Amino acid sequence: MSMGRGRAAVPAALVLCLVLLLHNQVAEAAVYKVGGAGGWNFNTIRWPDAKHFKAGDVLVFKYNPSLHNVVKVNKRGYRSCVTPRGAKVYQTGNDRITLARGRNFFICNFPGHCEAQMKIAITAT
Template sequence: MGMGRGSAIMVLLLCLFVIESEMVHAATYRVGGAGGWTFNTVGWPKGKHFRAGDRLVFKYSPGAHNVAVVNKSGYAGCKTQRGSKVYHSGKDQITLVRGMNYFICSFVGHCQFGMKIAIYAP
């Protein structure tokens, strides 16, 4: 049995409400806090509750650091894989996707000194 016009409109309104609710609840986080994206930020995500759609702001000195979006093995091995998106503006804004999100600085040695974060976003 099909939906009447009124039911279809109610479903559409409900969908719009859900989409708007997701957008309203998105948060913005400055990675590393006041110190920004730098060494030893690996523990920065602890105690925070992220969601898909939240925005991360990476503040750093361009030319001194960057932000590479990597997968789990890239994170563990501090390696940027072919095809990885690499940001280098010093004021990068990246929206979290659902699931695990991995970020490293791909400058030699920086990731090994804790310039990496892993965030789960349900």
């Protein structure tokens, strides 16, 4: 009988370790307010410089939704300031976006805003 209990304890211990590991990874995600104290606004293009982002980190975009928005775009959309078909548009003024591994591109697609450097490119490892 004790043999059965010993075998059952191993999977339970393994499950516990996996839960703790997963919790630890979630707890390590950083939260960044895009643009710092000024929030998501013009000239935020250099805001990501010298920061080290990881997949799972959260960007918080704070802005006046009657003046701006946030659009998750691809590299081409970022470079050309054109919103690709099907791009996700955020409009709440308090948007939380989790970074994916690799390059992440965001623009404001209000007329002229992206062209005025209201855009950021972030690489998450």
